[in-house]
Each structure stands twice: as structure tokens, then as C-alpha cells.
Amino acid sequence: MAEEATPPATPIIRTSLTPAWQQACQWAGRGLLVGLFIVLGIMTYDHSKANSVSQVMQEARRPLLQYHHEKGGWPADFNLTKAAPELAAFNAKLLPELVGKCRVVGVWMFTQNGPEGKPAVVFTPSSAGSSFKRVLMVVDGWMDDGLAAAGDLRVTEAKAWLTLTAE
Numbered sequence: 157m158a159e160e161a162t163p164p165a166t167p168i169i170r171t172s173l174t175p176a177w178q179q180a181c182q183w184a185g186r187g188l189l190v191g192l193f194i195v196l197g198i199m200t201y202d203h204s205k206a207n208s209v210s211q212v213m214q215e216a217r218r219p220l221l222q223y224h225h226e227k228g229g230w231p232a233d234f235n236l237t238k239a240a241p242e243l244a245a246f247n248a249k250l251l252p253e254l255v256g257k258c259r260v261v262g263v264w265m266f267t268q269n270g271p272e273g274k275p276a277v278v279f280t281p282s283s284a285g286s287s288f289k290r291v292l293m294v295v296d297g298w299m300d301d302g303l304a305a306a307g308d309l310r311v312t313e314a315k316a317w318l319t320l321t322a323e
Contacts, residue, residue, distance in 0.1 A: 206294035219246035236264035
């Protein structure tokens with residue numbers, strides 16, 4: 157007996173039951189959701205860095221203004237990583253610790269003659285650029301007017317300074 161040859165089974169092509177426009181909308185929605193999560197992650201990261209910077213600026217401002225009001229002048233220029241002996245009586249011992257915990261690395265200085273000729277807390281980051289400016293603009297919005305070139309907190313690509321006004 158001769159064996160009968162059976163034809164090979166061809167796969168059945170199944171089409172989707174949902175319309176193409178609905179599938180496209182679903183993929184676009186998923187893409188939008190992923191994009192929003194990425195933006196949310198970047199914003200959360202920047203805000204956590206901005207929080208550490210604003211803590212240093214607020215903690216530096218308070219004892220310096222107290223010193224000025226009590227002594228009638230400003231202390232000598234100093235690096236905020238070391239506790240200034242003049243500010244020991246003004247509860248500034250937390251300042252070096254906050255500078256050490258700051259999530260934006262750089263040099264923190266107090267100077268009597270800041271960039272605008274007034275006393276200021278000057279921050280120069282170790283890596284300047286748009287990321288630094290983006291974080292400091294968040295701080296500017298929290299502490300000042302939100303404008304980089306106006307107000308007490310000024311921000312450029314290379315540094316930021318908080319002018320201390322004793323009124």
C-alpha cells in the first residue's frame with residue numbers, strides 16, 4: 157500500500173479584533189505614561205537636591221544676619237565648611253554639617269564683598285552647567301522671586317549667591 161501524502165498544515169492567520177486606531181491610542185498612552193514617569197523622576201531628583209541647597213542657604217543666612225544686628229558689621233570672609241569662630245555664639249554649628257550633606261557639590265563661602273559688592277553667601281559648584289542652574293532655579297523659586305537675574309538669590313551657569321540685606 158502506498159502511503160497517502162498529507163499536505164502540510166498551514167497556520168491560520170488571526171487578525172486583531174480591536175481597530176488599528178484603538179491600538180495606536182493604547183501604545184501612545186503607554187508611551188505618554190512612561191514619559192511622565194521619567195519627568196517625575198527627574199523633578200523628584202532635582203527637588204531633593206534643591207532642598208539640600210536651600211537648607212544650607214537658610215542656615216547660613218540666620219546666624220550671619222544675627223551677627224550683623226548685634227555687632228553692627230559682618231564677620232570676616234570664611235568657608236562655610238569650617239565653623240567660623242565669630243559665629244560660635246550665634247548657633248552656627250550645624251552649618252558645616254549641612255554643607256557636608258549638600259547634594260550639589262561645590263564651594264560655599266561667605267564674603268563681605270560679594271559679586272554685587274554686598275555681603276553674600278556664594279556657592280560655586282564643582283560642575284557648573286544647566287543641571288546646576290535648573291536645581292538652583294528651584295531654590296530661587298522657594299526662597300526668592302524665581303528669577304535668575306533679580307532678587308536676593310542670583311543664579312548664573314557658573315555660580316549662585318544669596319545677597320544678605322540687613323534692613
